[in-house]
Amino acid sequence: METLENKFRKYIADNALFTPEDRILLTVSGGVDSMVMLSLFAKSGFHTGVAHCNFQLRGQEADEDEVLVEQEASRFGLPFYNKRFNTREEMERTGESVQMTARKLRYAWFNELCETEGYTTVAIAHHADDSIETFFINLLRGTGLKGLTGIHKVNGRVIRPLLFASRKEILDYALQHKIPYREDSSNRSTKYLRNKIRLGIIPRLREINPHFTKVMSGDIKRLIDAQRFIDRSVELLRDTVVFRRQEDTVIDPSRIDPAMPKNFVIYELMNSGYGFKGDVVDQLCDALHGDNATGKRFYSKDHVATIDRGLIVISGIADSDPCFTEILSGQDKVYCGNSVLYLEQTDIDNVGALNQPENIALIDADKLVYPLQLRRWQEGDTFKPLGMNGHKKVSDYLIDSKVSLAEKDRQFVLLSEGKIVWLVGRRLDDRFKVGETTENILRITKEII
Numbered sequence: 001m002e003t004l005e006n007k008f009r010k011y012i013a014d015n016a017l018f019t020p021e022d023r024i025l026l027t028v029s030g031g032v033d034s035m036v037m038l039s040l041f042a043k044s045g046f047h048t049g050v051a052h053c054n055f056q057l058r059g060q061e062a063d064e065d066e067v068l069v070e071q072e073a074s075r076f077g078l079p080f081y082n083k084r085f086n087t088r089e090e091m092e093r094t095g096e097s098v099q100m101t102a103r104k105l106r107y108a109w110f111n112e113l114c115e116t117e118g119y120t121t122v123a124i125a126h127h128a129d130d131s132i133e134t135f136f137i138n139l140l141r142g143t144g145l146k147g148l149t150g151i152h153k154v155n156g157r158v159i160r161p162l163l164f165a166s167r168k169e170i171l172d173y174a175l176q177h178k179i180p181y182r183e184d185s186s187n188r189s190t191k192y193l194r195n196k197i198r199l200g201i202i203p204r205l206r207e208i209n210p211h212f213t214k215v216m217s218g219d220i221k222r223l224i225d226a227q228r229f230i231d232r233s234v235e236l237l238r239d240t241v242v243f244r245r246q247e248d249t250v251i252d253p254s255r256i257d258p259a260m261p262k263n264f265v266i267y268e269l270m271n272s273g274y275g276f277k278g279d280v281v282d283q284l285c286d287a288l289h290g291d292n293a294t295g296k297r298f299y300s301k302d303h304v305a306t307i308d309r310g311l312i313v314i315s316g317i318a319d320s321d322p323c324f325t326e327i328l329s330g331q332d333k334v335y336c337g338n339s340v341l342y343l344e345q346t347d348i349d350n351v352g353a354l355n356q357p358e359n360i361a362l363i364d365a366d367k368l369v370y371p372l373q374l375r376r377w378q379e380g381d382t383f384k385p386l387g388m389n390g391h392k393k394v395s396d397y398l399i400d401s402k403v404s405l406a407e408k409d410r411q412f413v414l415l416s417e418g419k420i421v422w423l424v425g426r427r428l429d430d431r432f433k434v435g436e437t438t439e440n441i442l443r444i445t446k447e448i449i
Contacts (some may be wrong), residue, residue: 002164004040004173005040005043005044006171007164007165008040008161008162008165009044011163011164011311012161013151015154015359016019017121017154017159017161018046018120018121018159020046022046023047023049023119024041024046024047024049024119024120024121024122024159024394025048025050025051025110025113025114025117025119025122025123026041026049026050026051026078026123027048027051027052027053027106027110027122027123027184028051028072028073028125029052029065029125029410030052030064030066030069030181030182030184031125031181031182031183031184031419032069032170032171032183033126033127033162033167034125034137035068035069035072035174035180035181036125036170036173036174036179037125037161037162038069038072038076039071039177040161041123042076042078045091048123049080049081049113049117049119049210050069050072050073050078050079050080050081051081051082051083051109051113052065052066052070052081053071053079053083053085053102053105053106053109054082054084054085055085055102055105055166056084056085056087057087057088057098057102058148058184058185058186058252061184061185065184068180068181070082071306081117085102085105085106085109087102091357092357094448095448096359096447096448099192100448101333112156116433117192120156120157121131121159122157122158122159124158124159124160125162126160126162127161127163127165127166127170128163128164128165128167128217129166129167129198129202131150131151131152132150132202132213132217132220133194133198133202133219134150134151134201135149135150135216135407136201137197137198138193139195140193140197142278144267144271144278145223145226146227146271147334148223149224149227149306150220150223150224151163152224156346163216166194166214167340168213181449182449193254193297210298213295213337219342223276223391230268232264233266234265234268234269234272237269238269240255240369241255241256241265241269242269242347244355245313245387247315247316248314248315249263249274249313249314250283251266251269251308251311251312251314252311252312252314253288253310253311253312254310259399260421263281263282263283266281266284266312267281270284270300270305270312270313270314274300274302274303274305274314275300275301275302275417276298276300276303276305277300277302279337280298280299280300281298281402283298283305284296284312287307288307288310288312291311293307294307294308294309297324299317299323299325299335301335302316303315303317304317304321304323308377321411322378323336323337323374323375323376323412324375325373325374326371326372326373327343327370327371327372327374327414328370328371329370329371330345334374335449336374336412337410338448339425339446339447339449340446341374341409341424341444341446342444342445342447343442344443344444344445345365345440345441346440346441346443347440347441348434348439348440348441350441351434354434358426358427359445359446359447360443360444360446361414361421361422361424361428361442361443362433362434362441362442362443363421363422363428363432363434363441363443363444364432364434364438364440364441365441365442366414366438366439366440367431367432368416368421368432369416370416372415372416372421373415373416374412374413374414374415374424375412375413375415376409376411376413377395377398377408377411377412377423379395380393381393381394381395381413382394383397383419383420383427383429384386384429385397385424385427385428385429385430386429387430388430394411394413394423397423397426397427398411411423411424411425411426412424417431422444424446425446446449
């Protein structure tokens with residue numbers, strides 16, 4: 001039977017993950033996956049260093065993780081780098097979730113280490129089960145084919161050299177070779193979607209098919225091959241369907257072969273390079289086939305697509321563009337600048353504490369009139385900040401809050417019948433707050449993308 005060490009070396013060689021001259025920065029948390037990765041790299045003789053992040057969210061538990069990783073790096077004679085982050089402070093500053101904040105902090109530090117210490121590659125200890133969980137996360141949230149291809153083995157300088165192995169294989173190897181590791185208590189919490197899938201859904205699927213991990217890994221590989229085929233086909237289509245008009249990119253849907261799924265082709269053309277999401281492209285295609293489509297505008301993070309007499313004209317977002325979007329009743333997601341807003345209708349009995357972080361707004365749903373409007377703030381905008389008696393100019397509020405110029409440019413407001421409901425990600429308007437007579441609530445969560 002082939003050992004995990006042999007599979008590891010073969011996977012690296014077969015996929016050309018790095019060269020013998022590369023210096024690899026191992027990201028090691030102290031969990032079983034990354035500790036096994038550390039052992040495999042150390043035994044294989046590659047040029048490596050060890051980086052550990054302490055996000056200071058789990059008190060003594062996190063400090064003990066840090067000690068263990070440093071001890072193992074020292075035992076193997078490897079350089080050790082450690083960073084303690086003030087994660088909660090950063091969350092309060094940005095309004096982002098714990099996972100998003102931690103991800104941004106660690107990857108920024110890994111890139112910094114690569115530049116200062118001469119590492120060419122960053123190794124992350126994701127394995128086959130992680131990739132399968134990502135498949136289900138994206139499936140449940142709604143995605144195109146690309147979102148169903150799991151975690152990729154290479155992404156820029158980041159490699160994932162354990163994607164060939166299952167969680168069970170890694171755990172068995174750790175036990176067999178007496179590799180020390182620590183269990184993160186948050187891995188048992190079902191408040192995170194990934195853990196709900198890992199602890200609730202996948203065990204039941206494995207009961208139906210004991211070879212579930214192997215079967216799903218094969219399915220994901222075939223999806224990756226299908227996406228590669230699509231990517232190449234779309235590139236060949238560009239010469240026929242896409243052309244330049246001064247500074248703009250223009251897509252002519254009439255040039256798409258009628259035998260092809262037109263909306264899917266438009267999505268692939270608009271997503272690659274321009275970042276338009278699937279649901280935004282769906283709305284555009286619906287408008288394209290309807291009446292009075294000319295002039296309608298649809299936004300990605302950095303681009304705007306305008307329908308012009310059957311053509312789709314893509315350009316960069318101008319500083320003066322209000323990025324105006326309507327939100328319909330029942331809509332559950334909308335994009336604004338570099339963020340996505342998730343909308344959830346609920347009732348007062350299903351809401352816990354009314355005191356929420358700035359990235360979450362609890363709104364009295366019965367005070368709203370649809371469609372709502374979402375746009376960048378404009379000079380002259382006023383609102384009644386939660387807890388205040390009088391109105392205040394948005395411009396004055398942003399100045400008083402010491403918001404940077406770059407953040408001001410990205411500031412959006414949510415409106416109902418022309419009244420500001422929420423200065424998005426910062427302050428609710430007092431007129432739309434949840435009160436004693438509130439029965440129905442619209443919960444909006446802002447996440448950076």
